[in-house]
Amino acid sequence: MARVFEHLHPHEVAAHEAAHVVTGLAVGLRLRYVLIATPGNEAAGLTVWEPDHSDIAYAIQYAAGVVWDSMSQTYFSKEDARLCRKHVDYKADVEVCKRIAKDLLTTRKRAHEMITKALLNADHYRLTGRQVSALIRGEHA
Numbered sequence: 001m002a003r004v005f006e007h008l009h010p011h012e013v014a015a016h017e018a019a020h021v022v023t024g025l026a027v028g029l030r031l032r033y034v035l036i037a038t039p040g041n042e043a044a045g046l047t048v049w050e051p052d053h054s055d056i057a058y059a060i061q062y063a064a065g066v067v068w069d070s071m072s073q074t075y076f077s078k079e080d081a082r083l084c085r086k087h088v089d090y091k092a093d094v095e096v097c098k099r100i101a102k103d104l105l106t107t108r109k110r111a112h113e114m115i116t117k118a119l120l121n122a123d124h125y126r127l128t129g130r131q132v133s134a135l136i137r138g139e140h141a
Contacts, residue, residue, distance in 0.1 A: 010038050011120060012074045017045040018115040019068035021132060023104045024049060024061035031129035034119060050129075056097070059087035063097035064105060071105070111136055 013036045021034050030050040037044045052058070065080030084094055105112060118135050119127055127135075 008074060010036055010125070011116070012072070013045045014119040014125070015072065015112070015116045016065055016068050016074075016077070017047050018112050018119060019064040019101075019105055020047040020061050021115050022108045022112045023064035023101050024057070025132070025136075026104045026108065027057040027060050027100075028052075028054065029057050029061060031132055033126060033128045034115075034132070035124070035126040036119060037125065055087040059084045059093070059097045060100050060104075062087065063094065064101035067098050067101045067105060071102075 017034050017036060021031060024047065025031060029052055032048040032050050034047045035045070037046075047061075049058075049061075062080045062084035065077045066084065069077050069080075081094075084097055085091075088094055088097060114135055115127070115132060118131070119125060122131070
């Protein structure tokens with residue numbers, strides 16, 4: 001599901017989506033693609049993963065959106081919060097997912113910056129999982 005952010009700069013949306021990518025990859029999800037779109041005065045982001053059955057991995061990457069928004073003080077993604085809760089049973093589990101996501105983002109700042117920048121410079125603001133993997137390895141996709 002795409003998240004629409006009214007009146008946000010594409011950089012802010014790219015950074016939000018990069019938070020999903022960094023944490024999702026760190027917990028073992030396989031990225032299909034990530035994109036942002038900028039129709040009019042709005043920007044929308046979407047991160048799509050290959051199918052996986054790990055509720056906790058999905059919850060952590062959704063929590064990353066909530067954590068990133070809190071850290072950057074740009075927007076609060078109610079949709080990410082809702083989707084995180086969908087994948088874990090208890091409010092305490094949501095808080096654990098948020099702590100894990102924050103730790104992952106804090107220790108992977110360089111990867112987050114690279115993915116944000118690459119997403120903004122990508123054709124049609126879209127990166128595939130292969131392109132992101134090559135970027136992280138220091139290769140050009």
